[in-house]
Amino acid sequence: MAAPRRKLIAGNWKxxxxxxxxxxxxRALVAGLAHDGCKVAVCVPAPYLxxxxxxxxxxxxxxxxxxxxxxDAGAFTGEVCAAMLKEFGVGYCLVGHSERRQYHGETDxxxxxxxxxxxxxxxxxxxxxxxxxxxxxxxxxxAVVKRQMAAVIHTNGHCISEIVVAYEPVWAIGTxxxxxxxxxxxxxxxxxxxxxxxxxxxxxxxxxxGGSMNAANxxxxxxxxxxDGGLVGGASLKAAxxxxxxxxxx
Ligand code: PGA
Numbered sequence: 340m341a342a343p344r345r346k347l348i349a350g351n352w353k354x355x356x357x358x359x360x361x362x363x364x365x366r367a368l369v370a371g372l373a374h375d376g377c378k379v380a381v382c383v384p385a386p387y388l389x390x391x392x393x394x395x396x397x398x399x400x401x402x403x404x405x406x407x408x409x410x411d412a413g414a415f416t417g418e419v420c421a422a423m424l425k426e427f428g429v430g431y432c433l434v435g436h437s438e439r440r441q442y443h444g445e446t447d448x449x450x451x452x453x454x455x456x457x458x459x460x461x462x463x464x465x466x467x468x469x470x471x472x473x474x475x476x477x478x479x480x481x482a483v484v485k486r487q488m489a490a491v492i493h494t495n496g497h498c499i500s501e502i503v504v505a506y507e508p509v510w511a512i513g514t515x516x517x518x519x520x521x522x523x524x525x526x527x528x529x530x531x532x533x534x535x536x537x538x539x540x541x542x543x544x545x546x547x548x549g550g551s552m553n554a555a556n557x558x559x560x561x562x563x564x565x566x567d568g569g570l571v572g573g574a575s576l577k578a579a580x581x582x583x584x585x586x587x588x589x
Pocket of ligand 1 (some may be wrong): 511512514549552572573
């Protein structure tokens with residue numbers, strides 16, 4: 340049976356952009372998007388949500404955020420909650436990106452709570468998992484991604500079928516070193532099996548690959564059975580490159 344999943348390509352701008360650059364990038368993207376293509380989202384820095392919301396209005400481009408607080412409101416200086424994101428039309432939110440885990444000490448439990456906060460407000464969390472180079476070399480890839488995923492499954496119960504997963508090997512992020520399609524597919528299959536054991540609706544869950552995805556390697560990665568799209572960092576900042584990846588996902 341064919342999987343009922345339309346591919347999703349999500350751009351992760353990270354801490355990049357500016358009013359003028361965003362405007363140029365989004366206008367070029369919108370002009371180049373095919374009507375019958377895959378789903379496309381851009382996860383932008385919070386200050387630009389209003390600008391990007393306006394530029395995406397009436398287009399098929401969806402808006403995403405890069406992080407969300409696990410709390411609903413209150414004395415949490417600097418944080419942004421899911422209800423605020425929702426007011427700006429945010430449909431997706433990255434959760435547990437390895438840069439958040441690494442530089443902001445986000446634990447598996449916190450990541451699971453953030454996913455829950457997003458879901459509670461009708462925002463699809465893109466839950467990022469992935470092993471470091473040391474973990475891969477120690478043969479711990481499967482154990483690490485399963486542990487990261489298990490926390491999210493545990494906290495989110497039957498809502499788990501509403502998430503998107505992104506497998507991003509940390510050693511491949513921003514390094515130009517991509518996992519081979521076979522390496523990525525192997526981990527995606529592990530995650531798929533874990534999700535299948537957790538919910539009867541697992542066929543709905545898209546599992547994206549991220550880590551140096553670019554115009555040259557996108558189609559071989561996206562051709563794998565369990566790779567349902569991409570989470571694209573660097574290459575999402577250049578309209579021509581991002582459009583080529585989007586075209587490869589059709
Ligand atoms: P990259 O980043 O495509 O620049 O490797 C991917 C990500 O961090 O989401």
